[in-house]
Amino acid sequence: MKKLILPIYVITLRDLKKFFRQKSRLIGMIARPLTWLFLIGTGLNQVIKGGLGVSYIQFILPGILGMTILFSAMFSSISIVWDREFGFMKEILVTPVSRFSVAFGKIVSGMLVSTIQGIIIMAAAPFIGIRFTIFEALLLVVFIMVVSICIAAIGVFIASMIKSFESFNIIMNFIVMPMFFLSGAMYPISVLPRFMRYLMYLNPLSYGIDSFKHVMFVEFAHFHSDFSLLFDVVLMVAFTLVSTVLAAFAFDRQQKE
């Protein structure tokens, strides 16, 4: 067991150390989501009024949270592509560490970075009039972590299927954008035509954002959420397990020529 866990810790630690050493990434990580929140939120706040029970800027907070997680967890797997490009992956692969540990380490580091960003967004909530209790906040953090693992695992899976930087960026953008817009982040799922709704059901982020809505809009939950909280949790956990296993096997397979 120690042989499996310790390397995960070490690989995670390295990624985090590097992350916090890069000032620009650190600033971007805090500034980007907040900018989005206030630009989109404030702008559309003027256009969209009434009917929601909450202001639009409040309505999109769970979506912005989901978007933050989506971007940071998904793109954190770029470190795999970097490591391969700069040869460092070979150094890791020739050690006795199991390939599964390496994949899990990458998922965990993506999860942590993304969770930290999520918490920063959460901290903005009181400023736009959303308040929650300590218990709700903790619950929210747990949901953020689950969604982050799921998305980070999808990222590792994709990074393990591709060979170059260029294809990583192309494929990521191709996947991230639809995942964002088909997640209930910007508008309720119920307003969409049926075939798009089916796509949303296949999107793990939909359940994540829905669970955030449950916690953030306790009184309005029946109105804004699309599924029951239990359903959200079951689906998120299921997606997370599947994507983690897929990521581990894809990563392992890529190393076997």
Add this chain to the structure above:
Amino acid sequence: MNAIEVKELYKSYDGVHAVNGITFEIGYGELFGFLGPNGAGKTTTINILCTLLKPTAGQAFIAGLDVSRESDKIREHIGLVFQETTLDNELTTFENLLFHAYLYGMGRHDAVKRIDDLLSMIGLQSKKNELVKHLSGGMKRRLELIRGLLHKPRVLFLDEPTIGLDPQTRANVWGFIKEMKRAEGTTIFVTTHYIEEASDFDRIAIIDHGRIVAVGNPNKLINEMGRATVTFGATDGATVQTLIGHGMIESGSGEYQIKTEDPDLFLKQILNLSGLKINEFKIKKPVLEELYLSLTGSEIRDEYVDRPRKIRGHNR
């Protein structure tokens, strides 16, 4: 049981045989050189032995473990310095080493002590907390070398360890490698295309086009190939007649050569003859480089240019 045993090993890439049926073994504690021109198949062989690449056919064993079936166990016993740099530039010297030690399951206390010992042995103690991106090429190479030895591997693989280094650093690197072999009994498998570096290895194999063309102790190999060439320059008719009478063969205008195992004896015989007008004589003994060139038939490039793999493949 040998440290390394390789039997009829093959690796092909769409019809190109990078490794074309090689067989050899290396004893424990040996310093073994793998010599060959670029594209000979050295790196491919190392990658198979280090379990990073699956062979197309054949078998290889490290410390009795099968590379195809026991790769996880093998990785605990080997160290590797790759041909290209594989350090994390954004981490410090110490962090790179500690990361490596942890991945091999070393405890922090042991790791730190070993790191300090090795850093001062190789002369990098002052760069311990420097970011690797600020180190020179030679320093990076030395850092990789001690990283490869950090976990006390039984077999250390070095892929062109001195490529692109200045003479001082090269000497420093070889001194360190030989010191570690002596002190820790590490078996060392090293590839190089600088043949002069290999003259004091325990054994060498010369590889070309994926095949081993010679294997053995470098001095013995030279001796086996090794009859000396005696060359005389002479124009006088009678002298030439006598030289030819003694088995010499014209090799150029006015030059006559003979290959012999005992050049001194031959010279004595010739010089004892009277009436010769020999203008000059010289004795040339073969060196490793000649052996290498006669076997691989190719010039050795000093500068290694790692051309794109596809182009190299088509060059065949």
